[in-house]
Amino acid sequence: MASATLPAALSPALLEQPAVRVLSEALGENLLAATDFRGEIAITVERKAWYKAVSLLRDHPELEFKLFLDLCGVDFFDREDQPERFAVVLHLYSVSKKRHVRLRTPVPESDPKVQTIIPLFKGANWFEREAWDMYGIVFDGHPNLIRLLTHDAFVGHPLRKDYPQGQRHVLKEPRKWLLQVPPESEHMIVNLGPSHPAMHGCFRVQTLLDGEIVRDAEAEIGYMHRNFEKMAEARTYWQVIPYTDRLNYCSSFMNGHGWALAVEKLLGVQAPARAEAVRVILSEFSRIMDHFVCISTNVVDLGAITPFFVVFRGREKIYELLESCCGARLTVSYVRIGGLAQDVPDDFVPRCRETLEFVMDAFKQMDELLTRNIIFNNRFRDIGVLSKEDALSYGWAGPCLRGSGVETDVRRDAPYSGYDQYDFDVPVGTTGDCYDRYLVRIEEIRQSARIIRQALDKLPAGPVIVDDRKVALPPKSEVYGNIESLMNHFKLVYDGILPPAGEVYGATEGANGELGYYIVSDGGKHPYRLKVRPPCYNNYQAYPEMLKGGQIADAIAIIGGLNVIAGELDR
Template identity: 55%
Template sequence: MESIAMTRQQLDGDHMIVNLGPSHPTTHGTLRIILELEGETILKATPEIGYLHRGVEKLGENLSYQQFIPLTDRLNYCSSIMNNVGYACAVEKLLGIEIPKRAQQIRVLVSELARIADHIVCVGVNAVDIGAFTAFLYLFKQRETVYDLFEMAAGQRLHTSFTRIGGLFRDIPEAFVPLTERFLVECEAAVDECERLLTHNPIWYDRTKGIGAISPEDAVNWGYTGPCLRAAGVPQDLRKAQPYLGYETYDFDIPVGTTGDVFDRYLVRIEEMRQSLRIIRQVLDRLEPGPVNVDDPKVALPSKEKVYTRMESLIHHFKLIMHGMEMPVGEIYSATEAANGELGFYIVSDGGKNPYRIRVRPPCLPIFSSFHDQVKGCLIADAVAVLGAMNIIAGELDR
């Protein structure tokens, strides 16, 4: 804060400092940006993070590997189920186990549903910030359907805690597939309608085209991943580059932009929603019956029926709950393609029931770090458009 005070003293008469956030509606969370202005033109933008810091990584050192799963929900809470999947994949990589085929397919299914929901929030709310309210209404009906599906599968809409180390909390119910098939048809129509409302709309085009443009080199140097990187023309997607959960067996394309501006980020997310619908159709076509947890009582809890009728299962249940899993000593880094980009988990194990160290690599921290470069010389209204297209999620940023 001392540097900010010094800057204020050195300002000329035409310059002023304005706080954007932490409670401004367009900041999408507790984000504070200190803007130095000359009239409406931004001379400097200093992001200040940490308002939503909850010490998630430190808390993980005092929780068992399974107990950490609900904390991952609170990272990117717009697509929490993808955090569950990413963390579970990391621990399974450390254990050296492979989950059943059906569990892999359901994880892909719910992850792509979550990607669509996340992009709906980004595109719809970004449009609202700029002044286009109608697109928000068309898309959010589909987001509610996704949350209905999550409630059917996990019992909760927002913080799902759906995965378990070695599989899933439970199998999806029978009604899940028919509702998903209906959603595929309705969501595709809603995405098409959104494009008709926005893509060729001259006001939307003028407010987004050329705003926040970034070169591929600068995007890579800043550490961009996800839609913001692909909008700059870099076709990097971990589902293709480092496949996991059988993504290499699915047929889908990686949409890329040319300029990396707000308009291209919008177009990339729109097309990614279509590609996610394409992946979901393939999952439903190949979804096969079978278990959704590994058959290893030292990793996954035995079924209640076995716990009530078999002494060995009761002992395994007690050991897993009270003493946790038997973990190998070592360290791993595992990353998945979350809605905003590369979500990585670095885990160090000393063989105990709790991780010795957990580090989360959030997608939006490197992206938000470039905010000053993105908005310097722009207007305040342009900064709002850039921030919305970055899709910064404060829970993931601050942790």
């Protein structure tokens, strides 16, 4: 990397970072490099010290990186500056210190093996399987290293740079058994999904039943794997925006918001105040919309269809608001790198107020129908409990993590888009059951409304996109008026945005939790590698574990509350 330094020459500024200091003291020459790029600490360690480094980061009292975020592979196929072809990259977060860290280790092509970190973080299981699936990196000690996102008839590792983007393989029969059942067993196997009314998309769970009690369960994903990360490697930074809309399609706007912020972080530009305020308003509307879908479809599965009809009227109103801004209802593509595509309509503020009033009225009705409803309470309380420690270890995010009692919110802990200007509370659950997750969502809707009102009160005037000809297109009037702007326009469309070489991890608080974009840039117009840290991937990973010991009917109540969105889960 551009600012890489050898351990012998670790600068004093870097050594002041506790993570770098602790690791360099403990690992010595096994710490290969440490960098500080855009305020992000990245530490590269030798492969043999991988496990030790991760356990130090997790357990050292000065560090406490206990929240697992993301683990992925990177293929530096044609990069001369990298020591080995592959790298494994881990992102962790410390809830107590409010700090991120990135740990990397180079992996040679001839012997692509790394020790598994499942004993340290339960959430690493699927991430390691994915890294094997996508890159062929073997994790020593992994209990179940089989295809995760692609299918069993797949040949090769698709995210490798030398794998052709369009090379497909025909699958004729899906994987039949996910569970190992002894032949003399009298237990029954019940398969839920991938096409099941309560699965909200295409997920599959196989359960082993003893009467109505779930003894064992295993999930399979990848039914919605549509190769966002591979596609992004052949798109410019703008062209990725429509793809991000289709990650968590219940709240499309927030994904684009997160993507724009991540690229702006890489470029080092700041969107104008008006653009940031509009982004916050629409993001919070999207959050409300997302929680509406989550709660209402969850209770539809339990047999209550009225809340669905009530809140979907509110959703239609929000759709109309988004439509008035950008012309699209669901997949908005409204953000641009450095701002917004165009200014909001003239009546934006009164329209937002009217929409908010309508939405909150629908919300109130839903709240009255559900929160104290005795049937609903009986179905939700003490169901699907996940402890705080497990939630951290699985890398849970957002309302689910807060429902388990971990007080963290990216909007508050690492404010972006001017969230520090607004007053809002972060609701936290106590027991970590379905009802807590529901209550957290209900309260977040109220807080979102609070943020929207504050933002509307002081919506600044001014431009909605940066005046930087290397990032944003010049206004059309200038393009047609002078040759310089015409050339700027041409250059930007033709060459795309050219960010500096480097790696950033941009995190925002999506409706489901921390949505992260890990971008590796080589200075070209395409992202060299883009990894999405999808919040519901981690949430869903704990799902089979939560089912064990409970009743089969509870499985339906639990999955709705996790709000697993296939587009985001499988990318």
